[in-house]
Each structure stands twice: as structure tokens, then as C-alpha cells.
Amino acid sequence: MNGIRKFLAHAVRLEAESARRFDELAEHMATHGNVEVEAVFRQFADFSRLHLEDAMARAGFRHVRDLPRDGYEWPHGEPPEAAPWWGVDGLMDVEGALKLALESEQGGLDFYRSVAAASADPLVxxxxxxxxxxxxxxxxxxHEMLARNE
Known part of the structure; x- marks a missing residue:
């Protein structure tokens, strides 16, 4: 990825999708009365919104807009921080929620690291x-939260 606008479009979409997915998961848990796990998902939705605000602020004067659907370069076809739904049910425990959040955050970390390693643009x-x-x-x-939860 060799353009700052394209990178920022990816960062904005990645964080927006992450927040949306964690909000969906939190609502699902609320529907099932699983307040503890709902709180975990809401916390990570908030983290994603903070990253989204940061990405938008860094865009600053640059005009960053959504790319065409096929214009995104995602490793597996969707934003890597979009937490998967598999294994999610109303009986999910806090450890399961933390592991799901870890998978999501690790996906974002891997994505940003791969862009940093592969880009020829020093700003990107x-x-x-x-x-x-x-x-x-x-x-x-x-990892700390999981260790405390054991």
C-alpha cells in the first residue's frame, strides 16, 4: 500500500467495522442478559471508536473517502478487526469474549505490521x-485481562 490516502481509508474502514461488529456482539449479549460479556464487547467497541477518531484526525487536510468495495486490500476479504460471529452465543463467558477480542485486535496488529513492512511510502x-x-x-x-480472568 503506497499511498497515505489509501492507507487512511483502510484504517478508517477497519476501525469503523471493528466498532460496528463489537457493538453488534454487545447487543446480542444484552439480548441474552449476559451483562458481563456485553461490557467486554462495549469496551472494545469504544477502543475501536478511539482508533477511528485518531485515523480520521490523522487524515487532517487529506480528502479520505471510502474506496470501492473491491478497492480494499484485506488479507481475507474483510477488515481484519471485524470480530467473527462463530462461537458466539448467549452463554458465552468473559474468557471467550476476551479471546474473541484478542483475535480481532491481533488481526488489526498483523494488518498494520504487514502494511508497515511492505509499503514503499515512508509516510505510510x-x-x-x-x-x-x-x-x-x-x-x-x-493478554493481561485473560491472565487475571483465569
Missing amino acids: KAMAAEFAAEEAEHVATL
């Missing part, structure tokens, strides 16, 4: 590395 490399560092903090936090 630097910004992707910064985003990766932020995702690495979330991954570390999730």
Missing part, C-alpha cells in the same frame, strides 16, 4: 507502524 510505513504499536498495546492488555 511510519503511520502503519504507529497504528501497529497502538494495536500491540491492546493485544498486551487483552
Whole structure:
């Protein structure tokens, strides 16, 4: 990915989709009365919204807009932080929710690292590395939360 606008379009979409998916998961848990797991998903939706705000702020004066559906370069066809629905049910426990969030955050981390490693654009490399560092903090936090939950 060798253009800052394209990178920022990816970052904005990735974080927006992550927040949307975690909100959906939280609503699903609320429907089933699983308040503890709902809280975990809401927390990670909020983290994603913070990253979204950051990506939009970094775009600054640049005109960043959605790319055509086939214009995104996702590793598996969808934004890597969009938490999967498989294994999610109303009886999910906090550990399961944390593991799902970890998978999501690790996907974002891997994506940003791969962009930083592959891009020839120094600005994209630097910004992707910064985003990766932020995702690495979330991954570390999730590992700590999982260790405390055991």
C-alpha cells in the first residue's frame, strides 16, 4: 500500500467495522442478559471508536473517502478487526469474549505490521507502524485481562 490516502481509508474502514461488529456482539449479549460479556464487547467497541477518531484526525487536510468495495486490500476479504460471529452465543463467558477480542485486535496488529513492512511510502510505513504499536498495546492488555480472568 503506497499511498497515505489509501492507507487512511483502510484504517478508517477497519476501525469503523471493528466498532460496528463489537457493538453488534454487545447487543446480542444484552439480548441474552449476559451483562458481563456485553461490557467486554462495549469496551472494545469504544477502543475501536478511539482508533477511528485518531485515523480520521490523522487524515487532517487529506480528502479520505471510502474506496470501492473491491478497492480494499484485506488479507481475507474483510477488515481484519471485524470480530467473527462463530462461537458466539448467549452463554458465552468473559474468557471467550476476551479471546474473541484478542483475535480481532491481533488481526488489526498483523494488518498494520504487514502494511508497515511492505509499503514503499515512508509516510505510510511510519503511520502503519504507529497504528501497529497502538494495536500491540491492546493485544498486551487483552493478554493481561485473560491472565487475571483465569
